Amino acid sequence: xxxxxxxxxxxxxxxxxxxxxxxxxxxxxxxxxxxxxxxxxxxxxxxxxxxxxxxxxxxxxxxxxxxxxxxxxxxxxxxxxxxxxxxxxxxxxxxxxxxxxxxxxxxxxxxxxxxxxxxxxxxxxxxxxxxxxxxxxxxxxxxxxxxxx
Numbered sequence: 001x002x003x004x005x006x007x008x009x010x011x012x013x014x015x016x017x018x019x020x021x022x023x024x025x026x027x028x029x030x031x032x033x034x035x036x037x038x039x040x041x042x043x044x045x046x047x048x049x050x051x052x053x054x055x056x057x058x059x060x061x062x063x064x065x066x067x068x069x070x071x072x073x074x075x076x077x078x079x080x081x082x083x084x085x086x087x088x089x090x091x092x093x094x095x096x097x098x099x100x101x102x103x104x105x106x107x108x109x110x111x112x113x114x115x116x117x118x119x120x121x122x123x124x125x126x127x128x129x130x131x132x133x134x135x136x137x138x139x140x141x142x143x144x145x146x147x148x149x
Contacts, residue, residue, distance in 0.1 A: 003047075003050075004046055004047060004050040004071075004142060004145060005041050005044035005045065005046060005047065005071065006044060006045045006046070006047050009044040009045035010040075010041035010042075010043075010044040011041055011042040011043050011044055011073050011075070012041075012042060013038070013039050013040060013041060013042055014035075014038040014039055014042035014073060014074045014075075018042065018074045018075065019035060019038060019039075019074050021074070022074040022075075022079045022080055025080055025083070026079065026080075026082060026083065026096055028096050028108075028110055028116075030074075030079075030096070030108075031108065031115060031116060031137065031138050033137055033138040033139040034098070034108075034138045037071065037138075038073065038074050041073075042073035042074055042075060042078075043070070043071050043072050043073025043074075043075070043078050044070065044071060044073070045069065045070050046068050046069060046070060046071060046145070048147060048148075049146070049147045050068070050142075050145040050146065050147070051067055051068050051069060051145070051147070051148060052065035052066070052067065052068070052145065052146050052147060052148040053065055053066040053068055053106075053120075053134060053141070053144055053145055053146075054144065054146065055120070055132070055134065057130075057132055058130075059104070059120075059122065059130065060103060060104065060122050060130070061104075063148075065146075065148060066104065066106065066120055066134070067148070068099050068106065068145060069099070070099060071098055071099055072097070072098050072099060078098075079096065079097075079098060081097075082095070082096050082097045082098075082107070085097055085105070089102065089105070089123040090123060091105065091121060091123055092109070092111065092121075092131075094109055094110045094111035095107045095108065095109055095110070095119070095121070096108045096110070096116070103122060103123070104120070104121075104122050105120070105121050105122075105123070106118065106119070106120055106121075106134070106141075107119060107121070108138075109133065115137070117133045117135065117136050117137075118133070118134050118135040118136075118137070118138060118140070118141040119131060119132060119133050119134060120132045120134050
């Protein structure tokens with residue numbers, strides 16, 4: 001899975017201790033396919049050729065794709081900020097955010113699920129959250145990433 005990240009921006013692999021710490025802080029077990037990526041690179045910038053996730057619904061930017069610039073790592077500047085961002089942007093508590101900023105987020109949705117789906121959410125689309133399940137698994141999410149057209 002490291003093929004989606006720019007090698008020069010990849011953080012050192014996450015340690016078991018870092019993963020355990022982030023899971024305890026978030027109160028959630030991260031999906032095994034996402035853990036595979038963290039054990040290769042603990043976050044980093046996504047290559048241009050994989051920064052677009054095509055969508056068939058309306059998003060604030062007006063694009064036909066969600067831009068994925070970075071995958072957050074299991075650290076204080078990454079996944080550990082998820083609960084803060086959820087409160088700050090009034091997002092559902094069942095989420096763990098792994099990409100995005102402010103007006104658009106991608107994350108795992110644990111609501112009524114043992115294994116989370118991947119969702120896209122815009123907290124301020126004017127009439128409540130613009131919330132969409134975009135993949136059943138992180139692996140499916142990665143498989144649909146492409147270059148922006």
